[in-house]
Amino acid sequence: MNTISDVFSFNLARCGFLTTEDRISLDEAANKNVSNVRARSDLMCEGDRAQTVKVVLDGWVAAYKQLSDGHRQILALLLPGDMCAANAFVVERMDYSLGTLTPVRYAEIRREDFEELFENNSRILRAFWWKEMVTASIQREWTANVGQRLATARIAHLFCETHARLDCRNLARGNAIDFPLTQSDIGEATGLTAVHVNRCMQSLRAEKLVELRNRELILPNPERLRKIAMFDPAYLHA
Amino acid sequence: MNTISDVFSFNLARCGFLTTEDRISLDEAANKNVSNVRARSDLMCEGDRAQTVKVVLDGWVAAYKQLSDGHRQILALLLPGDMCAANAFVVERMDYSLGTLTPVRYAEIRREDFEELFENNSRILRAFWWKEMVTASIQREWTANVGQRLATARIAHLFCETHARLDCRNLARGNAIDFPLTQSDIGEATGLTAVHVNRCMQSLRAEKLVELRNRELILPNPERLRKIAMFDPAYLHA
DNA sequence: ACGCTACCATAACTTAAATCAGTTACAGGC
């Protein structure tokens, strides 16, 4: 179904108004200029002038910000099908960085090709607008997550959300998903220290709510985890 | 310059590619169906199916989320010229609520009128896309703010950002701005308790970095405040 | 003039999470 070559359009088509032709032209654009990078490298950094829009085809990317006091916050996880740095296409410069969490296969769409995509096709333009709204929605939830939930609920919420996001792309295996973040990555995504993440993970594990081994995450009791996480998937608009 | 009747287009025109005609049709749409509401009332609630897009013409609105454990997080401040609930136009339902902080004058743009605005005009559609990207950018900064900064820096950052956002709409008076949030609102916006906000405010006041009286905020030493706040305005794309 | 409410201020005390300073386990390279 969702082969590696159509994750991009598959993901965008969730807005509901793209035609088959739209999808074909999107996937063509996303298969022209494909590169591979190793894990733990930066695709781009804050302040860079981005010339191309990047589409994650395989692997995980983290958007993050480094504060001047050294603290790092992971702002978002970009999963296969997600687009990044469309920002810099419309806006001057990157205001955050992109780092890979795994080896990543990604496409670069040049400005001109991007323009061509929605020249005379307002559906595609509207799909990008829609996608940006969903992105903002998720970001709002992250703000609330880090602002209001206690440590364990925060981590549980990250797990629930990531599972849901992968699931609607057919990238979940039942209650299991790939989950390449280390405990210190989880800390940076939730505004906690690695030490505290470790302790919370132990309690979640003891409660038989999560198993995380070899970069695979299993949620044996999603119902109860969602309750602890106060997870309501409405904001994902999936 | 920026009269009450053109805040909407003035704000959107910051993307740089709107024509005078575009601006006129935007302001026409935003002056058709104008209402007033008193302070501390909800424009709409999580779960509502929004039929109209709302444009703040005067006053302040807060976007917020209520968690199932009762905790409330203010997610964003909507200032004159800002648009809200465009979400629900593209997406099914509101995933957050909108509450007024002051008496508010706002316009409602109906679905049809909204459609008409970018029927045959991709510039306006792209302006909305651009605006949504800026919104997402600000939301990312809020995530980092709440996730990584210490209490005093968080509050300082909120002040710096709000001043900058008002300033670029010509709504600042030098170092002074309107600031209708109570200390407990500030707490909800920064993920802190009102008590702790009070302590931080006292230290900021003692350091002669902020004065807040009668809903007016004065930043006597913006340079030093920005440093404490680790505020870099790049993400505002102003 | 009275009480009511909203907001700001404060003190005493508790708690969640950070910090510091490690240990253990394991995988890859030589």
Added chain:
DNA sequence: GCCTGTAACTGATTTAAGTTATGGTAGCGT
């Protein structure tokens, strides 16, 4: 086999922020 690096884990201690509770004050209606 050993070295190296990364990730997971632990315990002692400190600190930032939360909680509870209460006092003060300004504005408002009656």
